[in-house]
Amino acid sequence: MTITLLIPNEYHVYPNSRHRLCLWHLQKNFVSHFGTLKNNPEFKNMFHKCLSGCDLESEFEDVWNKMVKKYGLEKKEWFDRLFGLREKWCTALSKDIFSAGILSSQRVEVINRAISFKANRTTKLLEFFHIFEATVRSTEKSDNFRCTTEKPKIKTKILKHVAEVYTLNLYKDFKLEFETSLGAYAKEKPTSMQYIKLFDVFLDEDYMHTYQVIYHCQNNEFMCSCMCFTETGLLCFHIIKIMKMYNIHSIPERYILKRWTKLAKSRIWDENESDIIISDIKSDLLQT
Numbered sequence: 001m002t003i004t005l006l007i008p009n010e011y012h013v014y015p016n017s018r019h020r021l022c023l024w025h026l027q028k029n030f031v032s033h034f035g036t037l038k039n040n041p042e043f044k045n046m047f048h049k050c051l052s053g054c055d056l057e058s059e060f061e062d063v064w065n066k067m068v069k070k071y072g073l074e075k076k077e078w079f080d081r082l083f084g085l086r087e088k089w090c091t092a093l094s095k096d097i098f099s100a101g102i103l104s105s106q107r108v109e110v111i112n113r114a115i116s117f118k119a120n121r122t123t124k125l126l127e128f129f130h131i132f133e134a135t136v137r138s139t140e141k142s143d144n145f146r147c148t149t150e151k152p153k154i155k156t157k158i159l160k161h162v163a164e165v166y167t168l169n170l171y172k173d174f175k176l177e178f179e180t181s182l183g184a185y186a187k188e189k190p191t192s193m194q195y196i197k198l199f200d201v202f203l204d205e206d207y208m209h210t211y212q213v214i215y216h217c218q219n220n221e222f223m224c225s226c227m228c229f230t231e232t233g234l235l236c237f238h239i240i241k242i243m244k245m246y247n248i249h250s251i252p253e254r255y256i257l258k259r260w261t262k263l264a265k266s267r268i269w270d271e272n273e274s275d276i277i278i279s280d281i282k283s284d285l286l287q288t
Helices: 023-033 035-039 041-053 057-070 077-084 106-116 125-149 157-165 168-181 228-232 237-245 264-287
Strands: 184-189 196-203 211-216 221-224
Touching (some): 157 168, 168 237, 184 237, 211 237, 221 237
Antiparallel strands (some): 184 196
8 A cells, every 4th residue: 555645835844945065074075086186276276266255156157167177177077066066065156145154064063062071872852952051051151241341442433333232253243344444445336316326346456356335325225246244144344335435333223133233132032022921912802
């Protein structure tokens, strides 16, 4: 007798997820397939640029095709198969989805090592949950203490705002983007739209890596072709450069992700409590 399991079409598990490969492991394992090219620094630079040095799909394809042609890799089956999997490892093809900028599974491995001291294969599921929770809470307490006691010494208005809102780690990331913006150039482009400003932003007269920033003056909305905010939730130095030009000294609220703020955890608890209160009110109304 054959049993057929019918699954509804609308049933999906994480339909919006995207499976990617760890860049650290890829770079470590790729060397074994390079042959004599592993000693060629120019080839390795081109290959690493394909991995994570391109911002646009067209740029990636251009570098990849030049590399394949220059080193005669057209008939190499391994490189053909790797190119077929490019959406799983090329960073230029993943900027349209939020990933917090994580390109490696090392953070997961660090957590595994921290837990492995207290858990093993014989650990029961409930016991593992308590060990995992205690490990996470210990890290949270340490980070919360640092965020409340350590205050960066700053004079710039926008950095003061960032220090008040973001955690220390995110403040350091933003500060790096801010410092990079100091050396950036911005060239305004003509447009017929009244409240829209268009800019080309680049570093050190490097016209080969120019990014387009769109600024909507009325709503303080920004868009950048590098898609850094979409991918990481952090504003790029291209947008920060335009913000400085227009004397915008604080990050617009729409560009502050709750998950990166000092109050992220407390806000989650507040939202949960409000949901519980609403559900209690609804149940009381139904009973009456």
